[in-house]
Amino acid sequence: MEPLISIKNLKKRFGKEQVFENLNLEVFKEEILVIMGASGSGKSTLLNIIAELDSDYEGEIWRAKELSEGVTIPYPMVFQESESLLPWMNVMENIRLVAPQIKDDRLMSLLKEVEMADDHHKYPKELSGGMKQRVGIARALACRSKILLMDEPFASLDGMLRAKLQDLIRTIKVRDALTVVFVTHDQAEAERLGDRIIQLNTKMK
């Protein structure tokens, strides 16, 4: 399998605390890689490093050229519900915020994909947690990137809803030939969703 991202000997510390030491990891094309670990194990930190949000580390990270070719946002992310949507914008405006050039028909087809087309004029306060996360997924897909980063997006949702959205991610991944890096602390979610699972220990040495 062809790697899209290759991480070698990654070292990261916050002050005196070592988060990673010599972490090696490859993200392969069109897989769902689940990063698991307890709170404080560095899951979100690793995702931030992959997304180029954090450059304060040692080690090598190689990224395939195709990740940044023809896209302005190469590493779109779906966040947790609390930092997801802007409450003063409706569904369409929240998507247009990150993709201002998107055409109406493309936007509506994205919303159809995540079953939110009928709610496109609603504000976040009118949406359930699951609906908000569907919009978050549509917003990330609007960037037309080859990779989708997801930081515990379903953490605040109940089991049934979670399973539905996990199925949605699997469907989208296959249809759009996407690579997904999914962070969670939930073993069942990791097993249900992941093609591959890596476990981060709290003290990874």
Place this chain on the structure above:
Amino acid sequence: MLKKPVVYRLFFISILIIIWELAAHFGPYPDALFPSLVAVVKRLGMLVMEEALLLKALNSISIVLIGMIISALIALTLSLLGIYLPFIKENTKLLNSVASPLPGIALLPIVILWLGLTSKAMMLIMVHAMLWPMVTTLTLALERVHFKYLRLIKVFKIPFWRRISTIYLPGIINDVFAGFEIAWSRGWRTLLSVEMIFGIVGSHSGLGWLIYERRMYMDTAGMLAGLIAIAVCGVLFESVLFKAKRWEVFIGTTDLH
């Protein structure tokens, strides 16, 4: 049906009126020092008709509003720059901690020496009175919104001006109104003190000067009428215009926090 708090207030005000009237009619004070409320209300009517009380009130209000807008613009600029430039952030904090405890009236002597009894001097005092509480409110609000949506901004590479217009400004709108409310109460108090010292600036005078001027004519009813006008303006602004909840509903950001 009247709500209980309203009944309590009306009851309390009625008692105050009765006590006042009894003191005015049967107390040892001459009418010139302690006029009855009827005389005060008559005087208020006369001031409205003959001395352009409403115009004076509008003049005072407009000075506070202009000062408030200038303060808000400066506070917004400093707070926005402070998010990205540590130099600005630290020095704004320093200036705020030094200048905030200084009442505007304490600066008057030096400002009068530098700028004279001019409208510029008055505006400087007003901006000083209103700027710092607005800086504190807006800086905290912008930092909260910035950090809440920092990853969204970075991941989706939202350009600076779009960030301001679509994230920062809508995100802090309720805090702007809260800042206006604090600034208004500080500015209004400062203005009245300043007006008493400045008197007539240009061709305008305000409510502060009106009550000061009434004292020179030994017009106690006029002074009390002026105080009533000041209180009414204050209550109107604080309880009607700056009640942020009303704006939240209007703007649709009620679930922001």
